[in-house]
Amino acid sequence: MRRLYRKKALSLVKELDAFPKVPESYVETTATGGTVSLIAFTAMALLAFFEFFVYRDTWMKYEYEVDKDFSSKLRINIDITVAMKCQHVGADILDLAETMITSNGIQYEPVIFELTPQQKLWHRTLLLIQNRLREEHSLQEVLYKSVLKGAPTALPPRPIHHPRGHAHIAAFVSHDTYNFSHRIDHLSFGEEIPGIINPLDGTEKITSNHNEMFQYFITVVPTKLHTSKVSADTHQFSVTERERVINHAAGSHGVSGIFMKYDTSSLMVTVSEQHMPLWQFLVRLCGIIGGIFSTTGMIHGFVGFCFDIVCCRFKLGPYKPREVNPHVNNCAAPLLTDNHVQE
Template sequence: MRRLTKKKALHLVKGLDAFPKVPDSYVETTASGGTVSLMAFTFMLILAFLEFFVYRETWMHYEYEVDKDFKSKLRLNVDITVAMKCQYIGADVLDLAETMVASDGLNYEPVRFVCLFVLGRTLQHIQERLREEHSLQHVLFKSLMKDSPSSLPPREDHPSAPQAACRIHGHLYVNKVAGNFHITVGKAIPHPRGHAHLAALVSHDSYNFSHRIDHLSFGEKLHGTINPLDGTEKISPDHNHMFQYFITIVPTKLNTYQIAADTHQYSVTERERPINHAAGSHGVSGIFMKYDISSLMVRVTEQHMPFWKFLVRLCGIVGGIFSTTGTDEGLPPVYSPAWLKPTLYVIFNPEPDVWSCDVSLDWQRCA
């Protein structure tokens, strides 16, 4: 009784088979079919291989939210070489609240303005990478400039060479409000309404604000990243000249498969003009970097294709190629005489004593 029940169940399950099988005796292998199968398997292998590379690729996902951290300090990292002696210039920060930030974290080092070959090649490489990529932040966040040095090479100034330039490097902690980092003639002194620079004792013939920005960034340093102003060099055509950089800082939370950190991106607009009071071009000679901090924060996350989606896409490739090639093979060759002959034979040459089946036409009649 149990066997009968089991057989009935198997018979019912067999009736639900949505993939009927053709008997092997009805299947004929041909050279054309083998060629199509070989091409299908080759094409399938190529697409699967390319799909694997797509699966390994990652992309950056950007989210925007309001930056609620306004009480913390912002770190300003600077490394600038100015073509003037250190005793003639001073650097400091004055923010929007008229607060003068102490410049104790900056070091003044007498150097040569012309950089040596190794440093020059490094800065040139940074500038080339800044200009060759259309969407640079996508490349930087993913790779963090793997082929770039983690820091600038050390300077190797010859002790006997004239050191008529000044390298200002170090870091400052500023308030998270708009401010102005500037380098101008004279040392800075505090003032009830802000601050002032003692420039009266410096001759105008000594003014030369040709400069090279080796590094300028905001936030904690991340090895392998570059910034828009890194490697920038400006030559002053005259003594009284003003260089202005208008910087917009965007707080950024970076979370990739390599690193997770809080950093800051920035964009910059450059402007320069001569100072000529007689011609109506007023101002103060020097280098002025006016920065403003965006109220929006960018959250950058590196994402990857899920494994289940990769399997679904792979199954789609395999199944699609199998279905397409199977359909092409099943189409009858309309203009082939080999197809017409068996058709005419079945119609005009009936033999009732012989049972056969024309598989190519799927006829189930006596022939």
């Protein structure tokens, strides 16, 4: 009984077979079918190869939400070179009420404003990257994933409590000796992350006028960065630049110097690195193989069908009628006459 039950179950399973096998004696291979098969297998291999690189690649996902953190301190990282002597320059940070927040702890290092050939090469490279960033925003994703060494900061980072204010660099000497030509080697907010190039990095302003005001209006956006190499809380920012000559006689009033006015945004951006899951890669791979196999089979069948119709219509190929050779003797049996029948 058990054997009989097993045979019935096995026969039932065989009836459910959706992939019945055809005996090899019933299968006919053709040159066109082999050519289409080679093309299909080549396309499958190429697309599967490229799909593997897509699977290994990552992309950045941006999410926006309201910033609910009101107690953290804003950290400023700045490295700026001014074409004046250190003892003639002073820097401070003020809030909106023009109250000085801090001016202690800022280090002044005497350097040469002119760059060496190697520094000029690095500066040109940095400006080229900045131009690419302005033209194509997606390049920022590459910078998020890369690991580059940042320049050392001459002015150390200072944490401050106020979310808004401005940094001011002024001179302590006569107006005739002012020279606020400057180069911003690095300016960032929050935790420093190697590989991130900020909008003002590499900015250079050269002026021949003694009384000139340079203003940078900055909007700081809190950013959480999560990648395979780094996870940090930092800040992005956008900037608007303005510069004008101070001439009280012409009605252009103000104070000569370098001003950086910043304000924090109420939105927070979360940047996370995304990767294609393995199951999605396998599904896409099966879709590529099955799609190419089915498509090439349908195309091959349709082309063969059209070819048969054309050949049948114009009597070509296998449908061409055979010609009868008149020189060939037809062998026919002789007819019997009545005499032969009577005999």
